Amino acid sequence: MITVHHLSNSHSHVVLWLLEELGEPYEIVQHQRDPLTARSPESLRAIHPAAKSPTIEDQGAVMVESTGIILYILETYGKGRLRPAPATAEAMQFFQWLTFIEGSAKGPLLQQYGLGRLPPEDPVRKMGEDTAKKVFTLLDDALEGEDTIVTGQFTAADIQLTFFEELLEGSGRIEAFPNLQRHLAAMRQREAYQRAEAKGGPVGLKQLMSGVANRARG
Numbered sequence: 372m373i374t375v376h377h378l379s380n381s382h383s384h385v386v387l388w389l390l391e392e393l394g395e396p397y398e399i400v401q402h403q404r405d406p407l408t409a410r411s412p413e414s415l416r417a418i419h420p421a422a423k424s425p426t427i428e429d430q431g432a433v434m435v436e437s438t439g440i441i442l443y444i445l446e447t448y449g450k451g452r453l454r455p456a457p458a459t460a461e462a463m464q465f466f467q468w469l470t471f472i473e474g475s476a477k478g479p480l481l482q483q484y485g486l487g488r489l490p491p492e493d494p495v496r497k498m499g500e501d502t503a504k505k506v507f508t509l510l511d512d513a514l515e516g517e518d519t520i521v522t523g524q525f526t527a528a529d530i531q532l533t534f535f536e537e538l539l540e541g542s543g544r545i546e547a548f549p550n551l552q553r554h555l556a557a558m559r560q561r562e563a564y565q566r567a568e569a570k571g572g573p574v575g576l577k578q579l580m581s582g583v584a585n586r587a588r589g
C-alpha cells in the first residue's frame with residue numbers, strides 16, 4: 372500500500388485528495404512543521420534528503436515532487452481516471468497545466484515575498500511583478516467560463532491547481548483573479564477534498580502564511 376508522508380498544512384494534501392478521489396487505500400505518516408520557522412522536521416529528512424512535502428513510499432522506493440507523484444499515482448492506480456484520454460487535445464491541455472503550476476506559476480508567486488522588500492520603482496521588482504501577473508492571468512483566463520482547467524472534465528490538474536490557489540489566497544492576492552477564486556471555492560466543496568482534510572488536517576495556508584509573514588517582520 373502507498374504511504375504518504377504528510378506534512379501539516381502543506382502540499383501533501385493534494386496527494387491525500389487524489390487518493391481519496393481514486394478510492395485508493397493509503398497509509399498516512401504525519402510530520403509537523405516547526406511552529407516557528409514552518410520548515411519540515413528531521414523526521415521527513417530521515418525519509419528523503421529533500422525533506423519536502425509531498426513525499427511518498429511505494430514499491431519499496433521513496434519519491435518526492437508533487438507533479439511526478441501525481442503522474443505516478445495516475446499511471447499506477449488511476450485506471451484512466453482523472454486524466455483525459457491519451458493523444459487528444461485535452462491530454463495536451465492536461466499535461467500543459469499540470470506541469471505549468473509547479474514549473475512556471477509557483478516560482479513567481481513565492482518570489483513576491485522577496486521582491487516586496489525592494490522599492491516599488493526597482494526594475495527587478497517591476498519585472499517580477501509583471502511576470503507574476505502574466506502567469507496568474509494565463510491561469511485565470513484558462514478558467515473563463517469553465518469549471519475545470521481541462522475543458523469539460525475534472526482532472527488531477529484541478530487538484531494541483533487548487534494548491535496553487537490556496538497559496539495565492541494565503542498571500543492575499545487571489546481577489547485579483549476571480550476565476551481562480553471561484554475554482555478554489557468549488558474544489559473545496561468536493562467530498563474527497565474534505566475527506567483528505569479530515570484525515571490529514573486542514574490545509575490552513577492562510578493562517579500559516581500570515582503567521583510566517585508576521586514573524587519575518589518581527
Ligand SMILES: N[C@@H](CCC(=O)N[C@@H](CS)C(=O)NCC(=O)O)C(=O)O
Nearest residue numbers: 381382410411423424425436437473
Ligand atoms: N516542487 C516541490 C515543492 C515542495 C515544497 O516546497 N513543499 C513545501 C510544503 S508546501 C515544504 O516541504 N516545505 C517545508 C520545507 O521546505 O522545509 C513539489 O512540487 O513537491
